[in-house]
Amino acid sequence: xxxxxxxxxxxxxxxxxxxxxxxxxxxxxxxxxxxxxxxxxxxxxxxxxxxxxxxxxxxxxxxxxxxxxxxxxxxxxxxxxxxxxxxxxxxxxxxxxxxxxxxxxxxxxxx
Amino acid sequence: xxxxxxxxxxxxxxxxxxxxxxxxxxxxxxxxxxxxxxxxxxxxxxxxxxxxxxxxxxxxxxxxxxxxxxxxxxxxxxxxxxxxxxxxxxxxxxxxxxxxxxxxxxxxxxxxxx
Numbered sequence: 232x233x234x235x236x237x238x239x240x241x242x243x244x245x246x247x248x249x250x251x252x253x254x255x256x257x258x259x260x261x262x263x264x265x266x267x268x269x270x271x272x273x274x275x276x277x278x279x280x281x282x283x284x285x286x287x288x289x290x291x292x293x294x295x296x297x298x299x300x301x302x303x304x305x306x307x308x309x310x311x312x313x314x315x316x317x318x319x320x321x322x323x324x325x326x327x328x329x330x331x332x333x334x335x336x337x338x339x340x341x342x
Numbered sequence: 343x344x345x346x347x348x349x350x351x352x353x354x355x356x357x358x359x360x361x362x363x364x365x366x367x368x369x370x371x372x373x374x375x376x377x378x379x380x381x382x383x384x385x386x387x388x389x390x391x392x393x394x395x396x397x398x399x400x401x402x403x404x405x406x407x408x409x410x411x412x413x414x415x416x417x418x419x420x421x422x423x424x425x426x427x428x429x430x431x432x433x434x435x436x437x438x439x440x441x442x443x444x445x446x447x448x449x450x451x452x453x454x455x456x
Contacts, residue, residue, distance in 0.1 A: 237384075240382070263441070263443050265443070265444065265445075267447075272450075273449060273450075274346075274432050274434075274447030274448050274449050274450055275385070275432070275447050276447065277444050277445075277446075280444065282441075320384060320385065324443045328373050328390060328392040328398075328438055329375070329387055329390055329400065330443070330445060332384045332385040332386075333384060334382060334383060334384035335384050335385075
């Protein structure tokens with residue numbers, strides 16, 4: 232089955248800095264890669280996703296890049312703000328009905 | 343739209359007790375999922391239902407059973423709770439057709455087994 236590795240497990244940045252979270256996957260058939268943000272006490276919520284036929288996607292301050300050859304994808308957050316503090320999960324979909332999630336990254340943005 | 347709703351929000355059980363976690367979605371989604379979240383372990387799939395009338399095991403199904411009651415509702419049952427089942431449980435749903443794989447999550451149920 233699919234295996235998704237996510238790094239780092241925790242990330243501390245100063246407000247205004249950039250943050251990068253990286254994930255690798257094992258199944259070359261995976262074709263959809265979402266990123267979820269989980270705020271304290273809430274369920275995860277999709278913030279951006281990318282499909283295997285696209286190399287990069289941006290939405291305001293967040294972007295995701297995908298390298299199919301190396302089987303890794305990354306989340307980039309620019310101009311971080313305290314409200315970006317949360318746990319972020321990457322995931323991969325490999326053609327069945329399920330997503331395989333990484334173990335999560337706790338991002339702390341200090342004012 | 344309420345999205346995905348879960349009941350209860352919190353529950354404390356004694357070892358050996360049983361309970362059912364309820365989940366409902368109002369988005370007419372085909373697929374529904376149950377996850378557990380433990381510190382440092384991410385989201386692990388317990389069971390899922392790809393479509394009404396079907397259920398399949400996920401990564402960690404032992405000690406759990408599920409019922410897809412209808413297209414809207416998907417319940418998770420613990421027959422004999424154990425302390426190892428102390429966790430936060432999330433239900434999710436997705437369309438899962440026409441390459442629409444986004445999963446929508448409920449607010450979670452925090453379960454403690456003593």
